[in-house]
Amino acid sequence: MPFIPHTPEEAGAMLREIGVADMEALFDEIPTELRSDALERVPPGMSEMAMLRWMAERAGNGSGLLCFAGAGSYDHHIPAAVWDLAQRGEFMTAYTPYQAEASQGTLQVIFEYQSMMSELTAMEVSNASVYDGASGLGEAVLMAVRANRRARGGTVLLAESVHPHYREVVANIVGNQGVKTRTLPMRSGAVDVAALGEPNPVAAVVVQQPNFFGLLEQVDAITDWAHERGALVIALVNPMALAVLKPPGRWGSQGADIACGDGQPLGVPMASGGPSFGFLCCRRALVRQMPGRLAGRTLDLDGKAGYTLTLQAREQHIRRGKATSNICTNQGLLVTAATIHMALLGAAGLAQVALGCRNNTRNLVERLTRIRGVETRFDEPFFHECAVDLPKPAQTVLEALIEHGVLGGVALGGYFPDMANTLLVCATEKRTGADIETYARALEGVLA
Amino acid sequence: MPFIPHTPEEAGAMLREIGVADMEALFDEIPTELRSDALERVPPGMSEMAMLRWMAERAGNGSGLLCFAGAGSYDHHIPAAVWDLAQRGEFMTAYTPYQAEASQGTLQVIFEYQSMMSELTAMEVSNASVYDGASGLGEAVLMAVRANRRARGGTVLLAESVHPHYREVVANIVGNQGVKTRTLPMRSGAVDVAALGEPNPVAAVVVQQPNFFGLLEQVDAITDWAHERGALVIALVNPMALAVLKPPGRWGSQGADIACGDGQPLGVPMASGGPSFGFLCCRRALVRQMPGRLAGRTLDLDGKAGYTLTLQAREQHIRRGKATSNICTNQGLLVTAATIHMALLGAAGLAQVALGCRNNTRNLVERLTRIRGVETRFDEPFFHECAVDLPKPAQTVLEALIEHGVLGGVALGGYFPDMANTLLVCATEKRTGADIETYARALEGVLA
Amino acid sequence: MTTIFDIARTGRGARAQYPGEQTAPAQAPATRQVHAAGRDGSGTGEPGDGLAGLPEALIREAPPNLPEVSELQVVRHYTNLSALNFSIDGHFYPLGSCTMKYNPRGAHRAASLAGFQDRHPLTPDSASQGFLGCLYELQEILKDITGMQGMSLTPMAGAQGEFAGVAMIRAYHDARNDTERTEILVPGAAHGTNPATAVMCGYRVREVALDSSGDMDVEALKAAVGPHTAGLMMTNPSTCGLFERKIGEIARIVHDAGGLLYYDGANLNAILGKAKPGDMGFDVLHLNLHKTFATPHGSGGPGAGPVGANERLLPYLPVPMVGLEDGRYRWLTRDDLPGSIGRLSGFAGNAGILLRALAYSLMLGREGMRRVGSFSTLNANYLAARLRRAGFDLAYPDRRATHEFALTLSRQAKACGVSAMDFAKRLLDHGVHAPTTYFPLLIPECFLIEPTETESKDELDRFVDAMTAIGKEAEQDPDRVRGAPYSLPVRRLDEVKAARELHLTWKPGPND
Amino acid sequence: MTTIFDIARTGRGARAQYPGEQTAPAQAPATRQVHAAGRDGSGTGEPGDGLAGLPEALIREAPPNLPEVSELQVVRHYTNLSALNFSIDGHFYPLGSCTMKYNPRGAHRAASLAGFQDRHPLTPDSASQGFLGCLYELQEILKDITGMQGMSLTPMAGAQGEFAGVAMIRAYHDARNDTERTEILVPGAAHGTNPATAVMCGYRVREVALDSSGDMDVEALKAAVGPHTAGLMMTNPSTCGLFERKIGEIARIVHDAGGLLYYDGANLNAILGKAKPGDMGFDVLHLNLHKTFATPHGSGGPGAGPVGANERLLPYLPVPMVGLEDGRYRWLTRDDLPGSIGRLSGFAGNAGILLRALAYSLMLGREGMRRVGSFSTLNANYLAARLRRAGFDLAYPDRRATHEFALTLSRQAKACGVSAMDFAKRLLDHGVHAPTTYFPLLIPECFLIEPTETESKDELDRFVDAMTAIGKEAEQDPDRVRGAPYSLPVRRLDEVKAARELHLTWKPGPND
Ligand SMILES: Cc1ncc(COP(=O)(O)O)c(C=O)c1O
Ligand SMILES: Cc1ncc(COP(=O)(O)O)c(C=O)c1O
Numbered sequence A, B: 001m002p003f004i005p006h007t008p009e010e011a012g013a014m015l016r017e018i019g020v021a022d023m024e025a026l027f028d029e030i031p032t033e034l035r036s037d038a039l040e041r042v043p044p045g046m047s048e049m050a051m052l053r054w055m056a057e058r059a060g061n062g063s064g065l066l067c068f069a070g071a072g073s074y075d076h077h078i079p080a081a082v083w084d085l086a087q088r089g090e091f092m093t094a095y096t097p098y099q100a101e102a103s104q105g106t107l108q109v110i111f112e113y114q115s116m117m118s119e120l121t122a123m124e125v126s127n128a129s130v131y132d133g134a135s136g137l138g139e140a141v142l143m144a145v146r147a148n149r150r151a152r153g154g155t156v157l158l159a160e161s162v163h164p165h166y167r168e169v170v171a172n173i174v175g176n177q178g179v180k181t182r183t184l185p186m187r188s189g190a191v192d193v194a195a196l197g198e199p200n201p202v203a204a205v206v207v208q209q210p211n212f213f214g215l216l217e218q219v220d221a222i223t224d225w226a227h228e229r230g231a232l233v234i235a236l237v238n239p240m241a242l243a244v245l246k247p248p249g250r251w252g253s254q255g256a257d258i259a260c261g262d263g264q265p266l267g268v269p270m271a272s273g274g275p276s277f278g279f280l281c282c283r284r285a286l287v288r289q290m291p292g293r294l295a296g297r298t299l300d301l302d303g304k305a306g307y308t309l310t311l312q313a314r315e316q317h318i319r320r321g322k323a324t325s326n327i328c329t330n331q332g333l334l335v336t337a338a339t340i341h342m343a344l345l346g347a348a349g350l351a352q353v354a355l356g357c358r359n360n361t362r363n364l365v366e367r368l369t370r371i372r373g374v375e376t377r378f379d380e381p382f383f384h385e386c387a388v389d390l391p392k393p394a395q396t397v398l399e400a401l402i403e404h405g406v407l408g409g410v411a412l413g414g415y416f417p418d419m420a421n422t423l424l425v426c427a428t429e430k431r432t433g434a435d436i437e438t439y440a441r442a443l444e445g446v447l448a
Numbered sequence C, D: 001m002t003t004i005f006d007i008a009r010t011g012r013g014a015r016a017q018y019p020g021e022q023t024a025p026a027q028a029p030a031t032r033q034v035h036a037a038g039r040d041g042s043g044t045g046e047p048g049d050g051l052a053g054l055p056e057a058l059i060r061e062a063p064p065n066l067p068e069v070s071e072l073q074v075v076r077h078y079t080n081l082s083a084l085n086f087s088i089d090g091h092f093y094p095l096g097s098c099t100m101k102y103n104p105r106g107a108h109r110a111a112s113l114a115g116f117q118d119r120h121p122l123t124p125d126s127a128s129q130g131f132l133g134c135l136y137e138l139q140e141i142l143k144d145i146t147g148m149q150g151m152s153l154t155p156m157a158g159a160q161g162e163f164a165g166v167a168m169i170r171a172y173h174d175a176r177n178d179t180e181r182t183e184i185l186v187p188g189a190a191h192g193t194n195p196a197t198a199v200m201c202g203y204r205v206r207e208v209a210l211d212s213s214g215d216m217d218v219e220a221l222k223a224a225v226g227p228h229t230a231g232l233m234m235t236n237p238s239t240c241g242l243f244e245r246k247i248g249e250i251a252r253i254v255h256d257a258g259g260l261l262y263y264d265g266a267n268l269n270a271i272l273g274k275a276k277p278g279d280m281g282f283d284v285l286h287l288n289l290h291k292t293f294a295t296p297h298g299s300g301g302p303g304a305g306p307v308g309a310n311e312r313l314l315p316y317l318p319v320p321m322v323g324l325e326d327g328r329y330r331w332l333t334r335d336d337l338p339g340s341i342g343r344l345s346g347f348a349g350n351a352g353i354l355l356r357a358l359a360y361s362l363m364l365g366r367e368g369m370r371r372v373g374s375f376s377t378l379n380a381n382y383l384a385a386r387l388r389r390a391g392f393d394l395a396y397p398d399r400r401a402t403h404e405f406a407l408t409l410s411r412q413a414k415a416c417g418v419s420a421m422d423f424a425k426r427l428l429d430h431g432v433h434a435p436t437t438y439f440p441l442l443i444p445e446c447f448l449i450e451p452t453e454t455e456s457k458d459e460l461d462r463f464v465d466a467m468t469a470i471g472k473e474a475e476q477d478p479d480r481v482r483g484a485p486y487s488l489p490v491r492r493l494d495e496v497k498a499a500r501e502l503h504l505t506w507k508p509g510p511n512d
Helices: A008-018 A023-027 A048-060 A080-086 A104-121 A133-152 A164-175 A219-228 A284-289 A316-322 A332-368 A394-403 A433-447 B008-018 B023-027 B048-060 B080-086 B104-121 B133-152 B164-175 B219-228 B284-289 B316-322 B332-368 B394-403 B433-447 C004-011 C031-038 C071-082 C105-111 C129-146 C158-175 C193-200 C218-224 C247-256 C311-316 C351-389 C410-416 C420-429 C457-476 C478-482 C495-501 D004-011 D031-038 D071-082 D105-111 D129-146 D158-175 D193-200 D218-224 D247-256 D311-316 D351-389 D410-416 D420-429 D457-476 D478-482 D495-501
Strands: A155-159 A180-184 A204-209 A232-237 A258-262 A278-282 A295-299 A305-309 A386-389 A422-425 B155-159 B180-184 B204-209 B232-237 B258-262 B278-282 B295-299 B305-309 B385-389 B422-426 C150-152 C183-187 C204-208 C229-234 C260-265 C284-287 C307-309 C321-325 C328-332 C405-408 C446-449 D150-152 D183-187 D204-208 D229-234 D260-265 D284-287 D307-309 D321-325 D328-332 D405-408 D446-449
Touching: A008 A023, A008 D351, A008 D457, A023 D351, A048 D105, A048 D129, A048 D351, A080 A332, A080 C105, A080 D071, A104 A278, A104 A295, A104 A305, A104 A332, A104 D004, A104 D071, A133 A155, A133 A164, A133 A204, A133 A232, A133 A258, A133 A278, A133 A284, A155 A164, A164 A180, A204 A219, A219 A232, A278 A284, A295 D495, A316 D193, A332 A386, A332 A422, A332 A433, A332 D071, A394 A422, A394 A433, B008 B023, B008 C351, B008 C457, B023 C351, B048 C105, B048 C129, B048 C351, B080 B332, B080 C071, B080 D105, B104 B278, B104 B295, B104 B305, B104 B332, B104 C004, B104 C071, B133 B155, B133 B164, B133 B204, B133 B232, B133 B258, B133 B278, B133 B284, B155 B164, B164 B180, B204 B219, B219 B232, B278 B284, B295 C495, B316 C193, B332 B385, B332 B422, B332 B433, B332 C004, B332 C071, B394 B422, B394 B433, C004 C071, C105 C351, C129 C150, C129 C284, C129 C307, C129 C321, C129 C328, C129 C351, C150 C321, C158 C193, C158 C229, C158 C260, C158 C284, C158 C307, C158 C311, C183 C193, C193 C204, C193 C229, C204 C218, C218 C247, C229 C247, C247 C260, C307 C311, C351 C405, C351 C446, C351 C457, C410 C457, C420 C446, C420 C457, C420 C478, C457 C478, D004 D071, D105 D351, D129 D150, D129 D284, D129 D307, D129 D321, D129 D328, D129 D351, D150 D321, D158 D193, D158 D229, D158 D260, D158 D284, D158 D307, D158 D311, D183 D193, D193 D204, D193 D229, D204 D218, D218 D247, D229 D247, D247 D260, D307 D311, D351 D405, D351 D446, D351 D457, D410 D457, D420 D446, D420 D457, D420 D478, D457 D478
Parallel strands: A155 A180, A155 A204, A204 A232, A232 A258, B155 B180, B155 B204, B204 B232, B232 B258, C183 C204, C183 C229, C229 C260, C260 C284, D183 D204, D183 D229, D229 D260, D260 D284
Antiparallel strands: A258 A278, A295 A305, A386 A422, B258 B278, B295 B305, B385 B422, C150 C307, C284 C307, C321 C328, C405 C446, D150 D307, D284 D307, D321 D328, D405 D446
8 A cells, every 4th residue: 555646547648758668767777786676674565454444453562551651751640632633634734834824724733832931831932842851951951051151161061959860861962072061969868068069160051850760859949050150051941840840941030041851741632652752942042043943933025024034044944053953853742632632731831730640649659658658859949750669669560560550659779779779650630549549459468 | 522613702792792692592592491401311521532542442432353244244345545536525524415515525425426436336326326226225115106106006026035135125205105015936045936926016126246245136037027017127236246246237238227235345335334335326317316415427617527416306306395306415525435445446356345245255155164064055156155954053053153252144034034044145345264263163162 | 626436536546445455456356256355354363254055046147336545545545535624623603503513532532432332222121220221311401401200322423312202292291182283383483393394293283473672472373373283393492593582472372272282402502500491381391412412423423312202201211221220220211211202213323422512411411501592692692793893784684692693684785786695705814604694584684693612703793703804805895795706715606507417426427 | 824822812811722721710720729720630630839849949930821722722723724735645746855755644644553552652562562572573574674684773764874873983983993084975965864974973074976877987086985984875876866776886886895784665666565774785874764664754744763783783773773682672772782882862762663664564565575676666757758849958858767766947037038946936826746856966957756656647747737838837937937826825935134133933913
């Protein structure tokens, strides 16, 4: 089923128009020794029916677990309207809006998205997305270094409480350009503000709010401390939490300089990890360092308002080697979904989700810690995730919980050797009291 | 979540514009003794999230059975594109195309549908759907009686091998108008052509192809016999089977007069029974007796082609008590889906489905009858359903098979008292050899 | 637009979906080729000639001329066709009597759950408890809303609900051997399905006039009722958008004459959570779930028209219904309900629509339902007030509007020669679907306008602006209005030609 | 069009979705009200103040100004916005280098299965065997198609695949202590991401010219390579739509100089089932699944850019990948692959896109893949032949087109003052998306045209008709062409104003 519409007659007529005898002749510029149609590991074609059954059997495997895992991907409710709209062919099967006049739908969505993200982060500018939160943090760091390199050298400080995957991705992305990353140490799960000293000059400081353990960082103090030392502040944030948490633009006395994070909590299914999208916002002064697309409002020949991609001179297709990034394809469709999601929820709806999550996680933690040997690892305040110490290795417990239909969280031993018995748990607004009880009972069983 | 957009301020301003003090005043013409806002059995509102979970729990109950049941509803593959397109808001949330200029999408779909159904049935005219196959057969009978009443009185002959539910529905629908239905008896599961005698004059004869038991009727002989006696012939057909079976328009020497049936096999999910749609086709001479919508091609003021509902003088909104039927809302969206489905499959694809079904059912029957005590009840030729006798009560066996995840067919005892041990089985093109083996093993277990 | 057949004329030979296809298809094959193709087209992958053993005489000779096109051609064609429609999702659609309100996507999602979509209708009750439980819950909710004792969900649209209800009336009289009752009364302004249904049920129709205030003319009713009266069909609020204030008296008159009262629930949206037909004296009714319960109209269906009955008519409800016994749900059939008028559909009606309505009801809840009644009435009265202030004539200026109201444009028609239909077509150019025109028939140059509760004040204000603009245009440049629409895919269509030349199916060659 | 914020200005106060909402909402609440609302907003239904225990200083003071609108307002707004887009589903979209082919709906369905959509990315392997098996299968298929030894699926777009590949080249040289290699060579016509990637990986970029036939200038290459050469990035077929015939020699030259060969897989559609980059001597490559593998472009993403490597670069592939051991699939991480350049994303890349590509591959199968190569090439060569006959100039008239080809409109530009951009905008009025314009840069007034295999001959013929018509119009009425488009939601937009006045977010008040 190769989705090709030609009849044999049409193909014949086309070959005649070209003036060749057969299909093979179309490939006569490929040296014969390079011709190969061997595709042994590609199976014979399946009908859509057979393919869907094959895929459904695989999708079914291990599905339907009650989800208490977070760590960067969250089981939120997504209103049905979000994807009913986002997956309309007009959004889903268009390309990047290079021909502005034929892409006003997408361009206006991006403009609305930029406006919403600016509001949520209290930053002046937002781009039209980067790949995901982790790679976006890498872009943010490169941006900061470009903006601040002469003053502060190519070193960047990342809080130890930043998601370990993100820290690794940042190191990989910026390392090739000679940018160094160093760690701002944590104490009891969060940046130790009391111990903030006088480091060597750095270009930027990265802090995550809520942090990897779900704890709240003292972002005002850290921001002011960094600014006093001439470093830019990069805020890695959960956009859903910003409905109730102080936005990066208001951190400290001047606000963070760049805000970024993963947009998954804004209407994107967990989907086994992706696609999600990274958002990236900044102060207006930094806009020319911004990677990725930007949509701007302008006027047409008749003076009618419309939208177009703008400041393209930052981008690879214009500036090539001098571009702010190599990014080209981004995560447009997810941005569309997130825009619709935010429009549906509004500020109050989003706050409701945030508070629902926090309530549920508190109820969960309260219930789990009533089980003998189960304790929170760090003190409050956590937001909607919490590290919990178990009397057994967390990975083993997780595997056992799966047999009860429960995804009990994320085992932290792989990231922090001293946390082999620690589980990071999360209960979103979707979890009911009954769900929490199911988890607790299962855990009691496993630990008994 | 009542989906109402008004702010309290707006509601206030609107009340002022109307000139009333409050909402209550808007209902001042309802006598007080009739006012009641008691809604005790209506639960308090749920969020979409809570509702979806509530519904999903119920949908999950008893789901995922391997389906070998037919009897009027078939587990066919529906290409993903069918409903992706049909459920576009532009189709799904429009009304009946009364304003033709603002409904050209729907009207053209209907025109294409009419064209396809006419092709499939080899009849000259198709309407834009009736509710379902059973009620549509009722309409067909009324149509035939109207067209033929003076000549033949109000009696109609229904073959005993017509789906028992359909026979009941027809009797209910036509009975109130004094139309009588009588039964054309069967022998060995099909109309006994040899025994066709000289009945009292009838207005119409109804024959189903393939019939309720999946057997093929001798439609040519029955058609000619009926026509010779001045009766109209109503063909109740499975539209999918028409890809390979002789279409009603070619039955006998003159062809059937009316063709109808249920459109479910054309891209409509089984969906617990509905919505599906009934199709209704006829000779051109009968078009003014046709119930329901018809779309016709015409020209606009500028001479450009377009479509509009036509012959509306047959319909209740114009002719009221003299209309050909009371039907108003029909099954438009399903017609849209069926049109897309037929366009995707084409004649060859539909034939492939038909033959796949028949092959699979033959394989199934061949395999099941290798089990001790399992036998086909009737002789070939069956199309894609087959009545199978078991050594135990069929209903009991069915219930037991469910424990094995198999929906083993339809028990016939409720319809035909002498068939308490008989199961009607069907294997569509979706059933694989492995599925058939699963069924056979389960049945072996149940019968052991 | 080009039809799919025209595309197929050149694009054919690439059928999009072939259950077993792997390689290049040929053109639309002759049937014998089709048979060959069938050889390995089954899911089993096992060979076999699908037609073997079938009598040659029963086989199709030439394949039907269906389009043979690629999947992209199909997707592009129907995507572009869809764009030619006005719809709720795209436009304000104040079609009176039709309750074109927002169709929540969550309800669509709920009904589309695989466990509902992939369920065979004859699945045994033991494997259908969840599904049956949903229907049972809906029966209960609808009974409560309407004040009825029993509810059967099986009718597949309003008109089939009417059929069921009137058949029940007949069954009731028949059971009492009261066979002289041969007439059904309907108000003159009744919806066409009412008289058509009465006739389908073998009754004669007798119309009852309205008085000048839009209520039923009680004297006329008294004159009409008698020993021949089987029943009276009416809606309340009426098709004129008015609450029938004398409903208590009307019920008494009909009942006293031995007749029964049928409630056409098409207008229930106006009184949801405010009043119940059961309290008004109605014996039997239907609901239009695709109206009041926000299930999408689907360009003409499907709908669902559950029928409810009070104590008296309970035994006659159509089957199947869902019963609850000892904590288990089960289908009730004629064995359980011997008095039933019987089955009306092949299985049990439009399950998917019922599930959507249930999902909607659950989201609204009782408080939401009351708000529906309030705000649908608020919107209609606001729009009526504003239009009146803008110089338009209400058909019943002294009455309170319900969820809808009628405008009469006869003044404009006389003054400028611009009819209600012209106004309607011109509204399309303003991006608004036209209201219902020329119904009810008794109001000259009528617009029946039903905004519904889900439209915003902004949208209503824009409608007033559009009407005002057209009103001005009608005075200054009536030809412009009469030539409308201008901005749609086609201009005004020739309906006479359509009916006279009956072009109902595609034919090869130029199609005009 | 009105923005959602403008709608919210008047329509606000009716947020569509509130997880716990039952009754009438107020206006966008101040945060303290939000807190109160949170009291029973949780799924548990249990009371609790979500903010209790959080330091006041970390709480937001004023809520963000997000739109507060109803669900219908959202649905209508975005439905109508979507209608302003050209898309594959609605239009021919022959955008060179972008492979805008049909995106099968079946693949979308497969990736949307609940078992994939609702899966948490950190689900233990034991509960993810089906999902991991899918990724493993895709790795195998892509290895076979490209002739590579290893494949990592994690890059989230072509450019990230390039980043991974070039980082692997660096890791390779570093591992051998070959640290003097500071340059990446790219052909002058290379896609912008190639040089940008090289710079992101800390390399200097050196461009290599093409000869007049469009192949790489081998002498220039010889002059450019040396001990500083880390590698050469190129596509084949090239961005000029030509198969690089001297690829064998090029590979030898670069390899002899100690450099590595990077294959940009954006143009793989042309040679699918015809030739393999691995056989051509490439060491590392990326694929654009959103191009060759028909996963929808989503108005700008998401994509997926799996990176493949031959034996030599195998150890450096990014993690995670999927391994198969003793019949069980598992994630391979840096613990398994210590030489890996490491992670590139928070989890494991764009799983949904990978699943779509797998579904597409399974439906095509090996025979279908070969047909893709054949028919994409057939369509491009046919269109080139017809345009040439219609009087247009091919940039490389003596070469065979691959899956795309370049036209140069400089003759028209000189004769009529109508540029390639003017042609592009005028094409929009013909309902066709414009080809890629002004790329590759070295071809003056360039149109890079890629029809793809899923377009019918009819569609191509219509394109020729449109081009012919615009060509005539350019001669007779060039202003008309320069003023295009006329039939779209806006006319030509002022990009200079957009860049100079930077209006990037909505602000209250008039927005112009
Ligand atoms: C007042 C009234 N009654 C009955 C009906 C018939 O309902 P349905 O179209 O669902 O058959 C309608 C529908 O338009 C109506 O408006
Ligand atoms: C030749 C070429 N290389 C690389 C890319 C970059 O791919 P992506 O947009 O997926 O990052 C593109 C995309 O346009 C391309 O055409």
